[in-house]
Amino acid sequence: MARGANGYWLGVGAVLCGLLGDLGAAWALDPAKRLEDYVRRTWSVEQGLPQAQVRAIAQTPDGYLWVGTDGGLARFDGVKFTVFDADNTEALGGYTIYALTVDDEGALWIGTRLGSGLVRFKDGRFDSLGDQLKLSLPTVTVAFKDSGGRLWFGGWAGLTRHAGGGFETITNKGGINGSILAIEEDAKGELWFGTSAGLFRFADGRFTPTTTTSGGAVTERTNALAIDRAGVIWLGTPRGLFRFADGKLERFELDGARVFDLAIDRQGILWLGTSAGLGRWRDGRFELLAGLPLGASARMGPIFEDREGSLWIGSNAGLTRLADGPFATYSQSVGMPAGATTAVHEANDGKLWAATRQGVIARLEQDRVVETIGPDAR
Numbered sequence: 001m002a003r004g005a006n007g008y009w010l011g012v013g014a015v016l017c018g019l020l021g022d023l024g025a026a027w028a029l030d031p032a033k034r035l036e037d038y039v040r041r042t043w044s045v046e047q048g049l050p051q052a053q054v055r056a057i058a059q060t061p062d063g064y065l066w067v068g069t070d071g072g073l074a075r076f077d078g079v080k081f082t083v084f085d086a087d088n089t090e091a092l093g094g095y096t097i098y099a100l101t102v103d104d105e106g107a108l109w110i111g112t113r114l115g116s117g118l119v120r121f122k123d124g125r126f127d128s129l130g131d132q133l134k135l136s137l138p139t140v141t142v143a144f145k146d147s148g149g150r151l152w153f154g155g156w157a158g159l160t161r162h163a164g165g166g167f168e169t170i171t172n173k174g175g176i177n178g179s180i181l182a183i184e185e186d187a188k189g190e191l192w193f194g195t196s197a198g199l200f201r202f203a204d205g206r207f208t209p210t211t212t213t214s215g216g217a218v219t220e221r222t223n224a225l226a227i228d229r230a231g232v233i234w235l236g237t238p239r240g241l242f243r244f245a246d247g248k249l250e251r252f253e254l255d256g257a258r259v260f261d262l263a264i265d266r267q268g269i270l271w272l273g274t275s276a277g278l279g280r281w282r283d284g285r286f287e288l289l290a291g292l293p294l295g296a297s298a299r300m301g302p303i304f305e306d307r308e309g310s311l312w313i314g315s316n317a318g319l320t321r322l323a324d325g326p327f328a329t330y331s332q333s334v335g336m337p338a339g340a341t342t343a344v345h346e347a348n349d350g351k352l353w354a355a356t357r358q359g360v361i362a363r364l365e366q367d368r369v370v371e372t373i374g375p376d377a378r
Contacts, residue, residue: 028309030324031267035280035289038311042292044318048081050074051095054314056143057304058100060108065306067319068097073110076319084126091119091126099143103151111140111153118153132167133160144183146191154180154193176200176207184225184233192233194222199235199244213247224301226262226270234270234281236262241272241281254279254286261301265311273301278313278320292320 029038044052051071058066065076072085072095086092092112099111107122117130118140133140133153142154151162156179158171178197185191191202192210198219199210210218224236235242236259241252254274261273272279278289278300292300292315304312311322343355352364360374 028266028324029269029311029322031269031282033324035287036291038289038322038324040292040320040322042318042320043076043081047318048074048083049318050081050083050085052318053299053316054319055096055098055302056100056111057302057312057314057319058102058108059304059306060102061106063307065312066100066108067314068100068110070096073097089126091116091128093119093128093130098139098141099153101143101145101151103145104149109143109151109153111143111155113139113141117155129167142180142183144185146185147189152183152191154183159193176202177209178221181221181223182225182236184227186227186233187231192225192227194225194235196221198222199225199233210244211247212244212249218242218244218249223258223260224262224273226264228264228270229268234262236260236272241286252281252286260299261303263303263305263311265305266309271303271311273299273303273313273315275299278303278322 043049049067049069049071050073051069053070054067055070056066056068060066063077065078067074067076067081072083073089073092074081074083084092085095092110093116094112096113097110098113099109101109103109105122107120110119110121111117112119112130116128118128118133120127120129139155139157140153141156142152144152144154146152149163153160153162158169159176159180161168161170176193176195177200178195180193180195182194183191184194193200193202193207198217199222200207201210212218218235220235220237220239220242222235222237226234226236228234231245233244235244238258239251240254240257241259243250243252254272255276257274257276257279259272259274263271265271270281272281272286274288276288277292280287280289292313300313300315302314304314306312309324313320313322341354341356344352346352354362354364356362360372362372
């Protein structure tokens with residue numbers, strides 16, 4: 001092992017790792033890092049989740065992470081899960097948890113499927129509010145808190161707003177079609193709704209369909225929405241990623257991947273939960289994180305950034321956390337030859353050389369392998 005100017009270099013299995021910096025807690029994911037450099041860990045049924053399909057994630061002011069699954073609700077303290085379901089929590093009335101949000105008082109609101117519909121957890125007590133929700137079907141698939149503290153609950157059969165202690169059905173405000181799939185708010189305080197029939201805006205107490213400068217309506221089924229710092233609206237759809245800005249709609253196909261969820265972290269980076277796995281959109285380019293656990297029918301999302309800056313991702317294989325770590329990993333994704341790395345050396349000219357057990361020597365520059373020497377080198 002040789003110590004270079006930028007840290008320690010370690011040969012580990014078939015990859016090369018460099019110790020980059022402080023081992024302390026990260027406060028956000030470093031957007032300059034490659035995806036494989038983030039530390040990742042996955043929890044599933046074997047670690048205490050009630051069911052592997054994760055559909056919703058939220059964090060309450062006490063620091064607990066709450067996870068909605070097809071088998072109930074789980075509270076995570078970083079070590080173990082406490083499960084709440086129809087067997088031990090009567091108010092839930094069912095097992096599938098579709099949506100979670102936290103209000104200004106720190107209460108957790110829980111959207112369920114065909115059970116109670118809506119449940120509030122406050123001061124250690126679960127209360128069913130489904131009979132007040134005024135939706136045609138007792139199912140809440142989307143829960144959202146706007147900047148004014150109002151709560152919005154959408155489902156397959158309508159939309160309800162909670163403010164001032166009461167519920168108001170607002171689907172009848174005109175103009176909106178389809179099931180409510182996503183809700184976001186822009187910098188002006190206007191709400192945008194992704195539906196099975198396209199993108200709608202709620203302003204001045206009414207819904208209006210979104211149209212482009214050419215006059216066409218934005219009718220893509222919108223599974224997810226995100227609005228970046230520049231006011232650009234991103235749409236996650238079965239046909240990939242769309243960008244809506246200045247009245248123009250632009251499509252990014254993403255190699256055929258469907259987009260189920262979108263999130264923008266505190267660094268302004270757009271993250272995508274797709275049928276191919278977790279993706280990142282950075283500098284106009286889509287990157288896919290390889291090796292993330294997925295079930296047989298890949299479905300990635302939701303994506304949630306906690307107060308410490310870690311990213312939590314739900315899938316049909318459980319709950320995964322991405323966090324900044326002290327190591328950068330150099331594997332075959334950057335050109336490292338296959339096989340265990342047995343020696344690393346930084347030359348006097350600053351060039352980094354690594355040797356594998358198979359007798360291949362690789363030279364790295366600017367985080368990529370630029371030359372390989374030896375048997376079957378490519």
